[in-house]
Amino acid sequence: MKYVDVTQVQKRMNxxxxxxxxxxxxxxxxxxxxxxxxxxxxxxxxxxxxxWINWDFISGKLSTDANRAGIxxxxxxxxxxxxxxAPVTLIIGIGSAIYLELYAKKGRVQSFIQTNIANLAxxxxxxxxxxxxxxxxxxxxxxxxxxxxxxxxSLLVLPIVIxxxxxxIRSVPQHLSEASYGMGATKWQTIKNIILPAALPxxxxxxxxxxxxxxxETAPLTVIGIPALLIPFPGGIFDKFxxxxxxxxxxxxxxxxVEEYANLAAATIVVLLLLLFILNSTxxxxxxxxxxxx
Amino acid sequence: xxxxxxxxxxxxxIDTTVMQPTAVNSDKKVVFDTKDLNLWYGDTHALKDIxxxxxxxxxxxxxxxxxCGKSTYLKTLNRMVELVPSVRTSGVIxxxxxxxxxxxxxxEELRTRVGMVFQKPNPFPKSIYDNIAYGxxxxxxxxxxxxxxxxEKSLRGAYIWDExxxxxxxxxxxxxxxxxxRLCIARTLAIEPDVILMxxxxxxxxxxxxxxxxxxIQELKQDYSIVIxxxxxxxxxxxxDRTAFFLNGEVVEYDHTDTIFTNPSDMRTxxxxxxxxx
Ligand SMILES: Nc1ncnc2c1ncn2[C@@H]1O[C@H](COP(=O)(O)OP(=O)(O)O)[C@@H](O)[C@H]1O
Ligand SMILES: [Mg+2]
Numbered sequence: 001m002k003y004v005d006v007t008q009v010q011k012r013m014n015x016x017x018x019x020x021x022x023x024x025x026x027x028x029x030x031x032x033x034x035x036x037x038x039x040x041x042x043x044x045x046x047x048x049x050x051x052w053i054n055w056d057f058i059s060g061k062l063s064t065d066a067n068r069a070g071i072x073x074x075x076x077x078x079x080x081x082x083x084x085x086a087p088v089t090l091i092i093g094i095g096s097a098i099y100l101e102l103y104a105k106k107g108r109v110q111s112f113i114q115t116n117i118a119n120l121a122x123x124x125x126x127x128x129x130x131x132x133x134x135x136x137x138x139x140x141x142x143x144x145x146x147x148x149x150x151x152x153x154s155l156l157v158l159p160i161v162i163x164x165x166x167x168x169i170r171s172v173p174q175h176l177s178e179a180s181y182g183m184g185a186t187k188w189q190t191i192k193n194i195i196l197p198a199a200l201p202x203x204x205x206x207x208x209x210x211x212x213x214x215x216x217e218t219a220p221l222t223v224i225g226i227p228a229l230l231i232p233f234p235g236g237i238f239d240k241f242x243x244x245x246x247x248x249x250x251x252x253x254x255x256x257x258v259e260e261y262a263n264l265a266a267a268t269i270v271v272l273l274l275l276l277f278i279l280n281s282t283x284x285x286x287x288x289x290x291x292x293x294x
Numbered sequence: 295x296x297x298x299x300x301x302x303x304x305x306x307x308i309d310t311t312v313m314q315p316t317a318v319n320s321d322k323k324v325v326f327d328t329k330d331l332n333l334w335y336g337d338t339h340a341l342k343d344i345x346x347x348x349x350x351x352x353x354x355x356x357x358x359x360x361x362c363g364k365s366t367y368l369k370t371l372n373r374m375v376e377l378v379p380s381v382r383t384s385g386v387i388x389x390x391x392x393x394x395x396x397x398x399x400x401x402e403e404l405r406t407r408v409g410m411v412f413q414k415p416n417p418f419p420k421s422i423y424d425n426i427a428y429g430x431x432x433x434x435x436x437x438x439x440x441x442x443x444x445x446e447k448s449l450r451g452a453y454i455w456d457e458x459x460x461x462x463x464x465x466x467x468x469x470x471x472x473x474x475x476r477l478c479i480a481r482t483l484a485i486e487p488d489v490i491l492m493x494x495x496x497x498x499x500x501x502x503x504x505x506x507x508x509x510x511i512q513e514l515k516q517d518y519s520i521v522i523x524x525x526x527x528x529x530x531x532x533x534x535d536r537t538a539f540f541l542n543g544e545v546v547e548y549d550h551t552d553t554i555f556t557n558p559s560d561m562r563t564x565x566x567x568x569x570x571x572x
Binding site: 105106141173175176179180181182183184185186189194195198279 | 374377379401402403404406409410413416417418419428429432433448470478481482485516
């Protein structure tokens with residue numbers, strides 16, 4: 001006697017196929033829902049803001065007069081913040097990841113640190129703002145300059161960079177480092193010549209995604225007291241600044257006073273989205289280009 | 295019962311009642327001498343009282359069923375086992391008379407003298423040239439002309455020069471599996487070792503590539519001492535001068551390959567080579 005009875009199988013076939021198809025539809029609907037919400041959001045922002053975007057708006061100074069206001073100050077502020085965040089997170093992030101993956105003895109201490117890094121990635125961003133306010137703005141007395149904002153945002157995204165770099169390092173196959181050790185290379189030679197080059201695309205992808213998270217953050221910057229006042233363009237990391245998300249935040253707040261501010265906020269959102277889009281695409285391009293094939 | 299065997303300049307007592315390596319007489323020089331080696335992975339006792347002399351410019355094959363400790367023994371000879379944190383060893387291994395398991399013998403130096411070829415071809419994701427140049431570079435050779443020479447000499451030594459000489463700058467991953475394995479052998483030759491350890495180097499290859507590598511091993515033994523782990527009994531019989539049969543972490547029998555395959559003294563060896571288990 002056969003256990004898989006053909007008539008039984010046939011009887012159940014329709015039910016199985018129905019179930020199969022219903023789940024397909026369910027998942028499709030879930031995706032469509034997400035896409036629709038996203039589409040509505042973007043459409044809204046574009047209708048409100050697109051007609052306000054022109055060169056004068058991009059390159060202009062901040063102004064209380066909606067028709068003359070520009071966002072160059074915020075763009076430069078965001079740029080200088082990136083100049084701080086990128087090297088700080090890359091150096092500290094890669095360093096910690098190398099230590100945790102390749103040097104730290106696997107044990108209680110290591111797994112304690114590991115758990116906490118994962119937890120830090122989930123801490124609300126406003127908490128980092130408070131930390132930044134306490135340490136950089138007040139204790140170190142930087143004031144609300146680019147450096148203070150950049151370091152605060154670095155703290156915020158550091159866990160993301162560390163975890164991404166750890167994963168990239170872990171995904172370098174063991175047989176490559178074995179080959180290197182097998183020829184008498186030291187640990188550092190193996191890390192520098194074999195492991196890091198192979199892990200670099202993954203690390204960069206993670207770092208760029210973290211950077212795009214950092215430049216979209218508002219809460220920590222409000223906490224450390226970043227204004228959207230009529231300040232001069234920042235020329236370096238020691239200047240006072242404002243940033244794109246701050247600009248959006250204040251204009252939205254004040255849109256009850258001046259109606260056009262809502263359009264200015266929308267136009268700024270378009271610019272910020274474009275920037276994020278470019279950053280994320282770069283990450284994807286890097287990932288695809290160096291798609292690892294061992 | 296206990297017999298004394300003269301090998302080169304050393305005398306080792308071997309207790310034949312526990313089926314330790316049987317008489318292996320030779321006036322050849324011993325490169326590696328292993329005495330009472332035990333190895334544990336945590337609580338797993340992977341190598342038990344290994345006594346095994348390895349002779350210069352010979353091919354020594356290590357055979358035995360899966361999990362009997364062949365790879366572990368091979369990796370002890372260049373201390374690659376130390377990459378596993380739970381490993382503990384006892385006993386003595388000497389390389390040209392120097393004790394290698396002590397911390398005072400730097401692993402980097404040992405691995406420059408004792409090269410290794412792995413089971414799965416593992417070239418670096420770099421160009422063919424850079425794969426070979428890697429070893430000389432990490433050992434401090436900077437002169438481009440010297441590195442060029444080493445690259446050519448090593449690739450010729452592994453009989454792959456003619457196949458790759460026009461594409462040295464291409465990625466090594468474009469080579470076939472067999473070519474990759476010969477590239478890995480060439481990469482090992484580039485550090486100019488005395489001994490080459492090979493862990494089932496042909497198990498991932500097709501018969502034709504396997505044949506090429508076996509020929510290459512025959513050539514290499516003119517200049518190098520080779521220790522090869524193999525799953526393939528015919529291969530051991532074809533290419534090795536001596537064969538050690540491992541079982542459950544012990545050396546059951548060690549002798550000239552002819553003797554092992556035609557007239558083994560242990561029942562278990564006979565069972566294994568005639569395919570009755572493993
Ligand atoms: N990294 C490791 N950690 C723990 N046990 C190991 C490790 N590598 C090998 N072993 C154990 O040691 C024994 C010998 O393994 P191995 O030397 O790989 O055998 P072989 O190469 O003969 O197949 C096996 O029981 C295996 O499970
Ligand atoms: Mg093995």
